Every structure is written in structure tokens, then in C-alpha cells.
Amino acid sequence: MTSHKTTVQTMKPATAAKKLGVYLEATPAEFQEGVVSRNELNALQTDPPEWLTTLRREGPHPRPVVAAKLGVSIAGLARGGVTDALTTEEIDALKTDSPEWLVRERATQAEVRKEAARIKEKNAERTADSPRDRA
Structure with missing residues (x-):
């Protein structure tokens, strides 16, 4: 139906x-x-x-927007103690101050993206090498 x-x-x-x-x-x-x-x-x-x-x-911006603007995950925000919405001014201040948690979370996020790209590339190679494509 x-x-x-x-x-x-x-x-x-x-x-x-x-x-x-x-x-x-x-x-x-x-x-x-x-x-x-x-x-x-x-x-x-x-x-x-x-x-x-x-x-x-x-702003104030919701957490997904704050996370994106800072280049971290929502969980990374929580680990950094950011649980509330932030204004653009507050986000810019965090970027300028670059606290240790933000540097750490950005590095973690960069590793996550790098690993995701590696897996995607590996899967693409595996698909390209599959026997179905050779026929």
C-alpha cells in the first residue's frame, strides 16, 4: 500500500x-x-x-553547528566541557585561544577523517578488483 x-x-x-x-x-x-x-x-x-x-x-548556534565550526565532533565538544549553544563570537574566541582540549579534539577528528578516507579507498580498490568487473 x-x-x-x-x-x-x-x-x-x-x-x-x-x-x-x-x-x-x-x-x-x-x-x-x-x-x-x-x-x-x-x-x-x-x-x-x-x-x-x-x-x-x-548565533547562538546548536551543538552540531558549533562542532562543525570548530572542526571537532559533538562528542569532542562534550569532552571539552562545551554543553551549551555558543555564539559566533564565543566560537571565534575559542579558535583564537585554542585551548588544549580543542587542539586534541581537532587532531582526533583529523585522524578519524584520515581513517575514513583510507577505508573508502580500500573499499574502492576491492570493488575495482572484484571478478565481476573483469568479465
Whole structure:
């Protein structure tokens, strides 16, 4: 049986905030208290209002965004004691100060990426060497 999409699909504000890459608690009250339709989400993404542009530029940013801006994992943030949303200014200060935990977590993240690339390359070689491709 096929499911048919309703004409107006909605999502919780938390889901919409996650898709927009913003910290829910920093959004306007009307955003937090309502529901967001797919059409409204698309409109917010294509033509963001001032509050959304400001949030994306200045923060506070949710942990996934903070982690990406710092070049570490979310778990690395937690190990470094960062459990709350940070503003762009706070993120820039961390980059400038470069505390020991941040240096360590960036190195760990670099190793993780390096290992992932190695595995991907190995799998690609294995696929290229498979007998099916020789026929």
C-alpha cells in the first residue's frame, strides 16, 4: 500500500530548527509555539527573514553547528566541557585561544577523517578488483 502525502505536511518547531541549523530556544516565540509546514520551511530556506539570517550569522548556534565550526565532533565538544549553544563570537574566541582540549579534539577528528578516507579507498580498490568487473 502506498502512503499518500497530505496537502499540508507539518513538523514540530524542533525539527524545523534542526533543518534550518538554528538553536530552537533562540528563535522567535511564534516559531517555537507553532507548527511549520513544508511550504513554510522551504520559504524560510529560500528567503530567510531577518531573525533567521541574524541567528545563522551570530548565533547562538546548536551543538552540531558549533562542532562543525570548530572542526571537532559533538562528542569532542562534550569532552571539552562545551554543553551549551555558543555564539559566533564565543566560537571565534575559542579558535583564537585554542585551548588544549580543542587542539586534541581537532587532531582526533583529523585522524578519524584520515581513517575514513583510507577505508573508502580500500573499499574502492576491492570493488575495482572484484571478478565481476573483469568479465
